[in-house]
Amino acid sequence: MSTKFKVCNCNHTMPLDAAAGAKLGAALGGEALPVANQLCRREVGAYLNALDGVDDVVVACTQEQALFSELAEQKGTVAPIRFVNIRETGGWSAQARDSLPKMAALLAAQTLPEPEPVPMVEYASAGRVLIIGPAERALRWAARLEQQLEVSVLLTSGRGSSGMQSRAFPVFSGERIHVKGWLGAFEVSWQQANPIDLETCIRCNACISACPEGAIDLTYQIDLDKCRDHRDCVKACGPIGAIDFQRSATERSGSFDLVFDLSEQPLITLHQPPQGYFAPGASEVRQTEASLQLTQMVGEFTKPKYFIYKEKLCAHSRNQQTGCNACIDVCSTAAIAGNGNLVKVTPNLCMGCGACTTVCPSGALTYAYPRAADMGQRIRTMLAAYAKAGGRQPALLLHSHEGGAELIGELGRTAQATRKLKGMPARVMPLALHHTASAGIDLWLAAIAYGATNVAILTTDEEAPQYLQALGEQIDVAQAILNGLGYQGTHLQLVRAGTPEGLDVALHELRPAEVAPQPAVFRVAADKRNTLEFAIEHLLKHAPVKPEEIPLPAASPFGRVNVNRDACTLCMSCVGACPESALADNPNLPQLRFIEKNCVQCGLCEKTCPENAISLTPRLLLTDAVKQPQVLNEAQPFHCIRCSKPFGTLQMIENMVAKLSLHGAFAGNIDRLKMCGDCRVVDMMENKREASVLDLKRPH
Incomplete structure (x- = not known):
């Protein structure tokens, strides 16, 4: 099947005309591409005509993606449709007239087949939510949500609320709360600390009337700072038995689908908490946003299984000795833990950052969304199309498909609207990843081998601190290899930006580094170390310097x-x-x-x-x-002093004899340490037999 391209200059705001369409078509290996002025309005008929048939359709516009998708749905087309942004990424920049090769590269990437589907991870939620927090806050939200969700409440403090009178939902109280699990499978445990058990209490108010200190209010929790231990409340409660100052069984637990944590400080402090856990803190706005999300998390859900784990390659542990802990240390979701000699990754906790695959030295953990081979093919295709269109000194900007893509869009719009920023440089090609930490040294060096003069990694506030450290360490390793081979310049770097202005400056400060005169032809392999071998072999072949070895930083996998x-x-x-x-x-x-x-x-x-x-x-x-x-x-082998068979080494036997000669168990039989295993047994049996004969001859 062929691919139909629909390109638009967005009401003449980009320097795209018929001549540019001809160049784009040639770079993509086909005929000239027609360039529309108003594809989403006056010329929408051309788009609708392209939907006839089953050929792929690539629309070079993301601004009106919703409109184009709706039109395709109304028409009932079966043609696959893909969208690519050439406007904010190049057409709206100070170097727009030089951005044609980049546009060709972005369009070419959309002609690749979709990656093979990955296994899915399933969640099931019936809407059983546990609201945790102080009474005033937790009970108020419980009253709001009880009609939409199956609510339970765990109070961390019991003063300042009067919303406890009716038993509309279960209410507990406790401290030392521990939450683990994920959407549909949370396990929460706590200690029952207050003398009043709210599940047993019938809200009769007898304890409130009986307490001489006023230590009990309508949240039915005793203020132990006020209580003087008269136990009048215990007598008033009587056979109900809700009040017990001597309670010994204080362990409590429950299973829930969702957790709404209204504590001042979250109970789960991970950079990326599990799905189904919300901790908006004291902010009313954030609490409202979280409550709306909670109500949408009832039903069955799926997400990709982002990783592939090959146990045979894992270097985590052997014989109760831990070797490589890189994946465990870098994971921001606590999804990875030691499991004997191996590691165990919990798919339901994994959020797909891919940092574990980046730091894994052996390739035991590899990224699957997309797989390295698919990402390698995309990089190679983009760089080839860029070169075919006449582009020089290409640079790749790896960014997340969320925060990174949004920032790039802001840069393009700001540059076009204000003319105060330059916008994306013509040679910098953005490449979206599910997460910036998911691409590592194998893909970076492969990109350099394919001809990229720079690989920049855009980080925003999405990344956990350990991701930035891990990426920095891996960049140091890759850069040491490139510079050790004599390639001049800085090929790899983190671009840290939170504003369009900061990104604009950082991108225009990138300087092309030296690369091999010919691009590599290998394909990125599924195995990380195979890809590294291919890339290094190509880089060495064309290297300005050919050393026998290159010293590397401590994070090196070599x-x-x-x-x-x-x-x-x-x-x-x-x-x-x-x-x-x-x-x-x-x-x-x-x-x-x-x-x-x-x-x-x-x-x-x-x-x-x-x-x-x-x-x-x-x-x-x-x-x-x-x-x-x-x-x-x-070493020289040591020969058995009895049969002369070689066993062990001379040094080993000498060390063993020196260490054990004074031990009581060996002092009288030290020569046995100099015998092989067979002769040692024979000697023991002979001595035992001699001892038995002597014992028989001894007068009794």
Whole structure:
């Protein structure tokens, strides 16, 4: 199937004419593209005609996307329709006349097939909401929401409200509240702290009348600062039994679909709390907004499963020793936790930031929305179309599809309306991601290998602080590789902006860095380390400098294992711990061997070594030795003193004898430590038999 393009100069506000349409068509490998002036109004018929048939339709306008979608629905078309913004991203800028190659790139990206669908994560909510907070605030919102949701209330303080008289919904009170779970599956636990159990209380007011200090009001909670412990309230409550100053069973819990947390400080302090949890604080406006969202969260919902986890590649732990914790440390939703030697990712908590996949050194966690191969194809297609249209020194601006896209739109509109800003540079091509942390060093270096002179990552206030740190560390690694190969300039950087003015300045400060004279032809692989190998191989082939190795920062997924031969006993604990087969023994000789290509610098070998003989050196080795086994340590084999069979190493046996010779259990049998396992058993049996014979000969 072919693709039909509908391009408009938006009432002559962009420098697009028939000549520009011809250039765009040529760059896209087809005929000249007709350029409309008012596609959404006077020339809408041309758009409707394009909907005939089943060919893809790409509309170069997002301003009127709702209108175009509605018209397509009314017509009943089956043609797939995609929308792309060429106006704010280029046509409304000071360099608009030079932005044609970028427009071609943005249009070309829309011709790619849709990525394969990913598995979905399901939620089910019946609308059971727990409202948590002080009585005055929580009870007021409970009264407002009880007609729309199944309301329960957990009071954190009980003064200042009179809304408790009718039992319209369950009311609890407590402290030390703990909330975990997600939409449709929240588990909340708390401690019943007040002597009055609100679920047992019948609101008869007998306790209020009986209390001589006035320590009880219509929220039916005792102010323990006022109470003088007369227990008159207990007597007044009588057989109802709602008041107990000596209550021992104080643990309470419940299951809920939604949580409306009205506490001054949220109970869940994650940067991205789970779906179904709302904590608007004391702001009336935010409380109202959250309440409206709550009422919409009843029913069945789905979201993509954003990640793929390959257990065999995981370098988290071995033998109760933790090596790589990168994904756990960077996750802002607490969706990742250790699970024995592996990690466990809870899909219902994952919000799709992808930071875990960016910091994962082995590729055990990969991003699936979209997959790396799909994103690589998009990058390659954009850069190829840009070059075909005559563009030079291309730069990619990776941004989120929400905050980042909104800021880019604001920049374009401000530049066009006020002329005080320059707008998007002609060579900077925006590329939307679900989240800016989802693309990492493999895609960045692939983009540079494809010819991008800059890869800038736009961050707004959406990103958690640990994301910015992780992106910065990974950028340092990638930049060290590029500069180590002799490519001059700054290829990768974070662009931190919160205003159109700040973004305008940052984008125009980008300077093209040096890249290979020929773009790479490889395809981004599903495996992260394979992609890195392809990209580095291409960059090395054309590198101005060809070093044997490049020193790298500590966050590097590449490096060497160093062994102190004087301390190493060749016990091979490190071999058993290595998850990537970078360390191996020699079945024929007492040797410790190392294949640097496989090493992900997880540190498990270093932490496992009982002799503290191992250290790590981050680096990128660029010679053929990176793929060849290297002997890190070897020793003379020790021969059994009984049968002469080699077992262990001389150093290992000497160390063991030195450490155990004074131990009572070995002092009389130290030679057994110098025997192989078979001879040790034989020697023990012979000694036992000799002892039995002597015992029989001994007079009784």
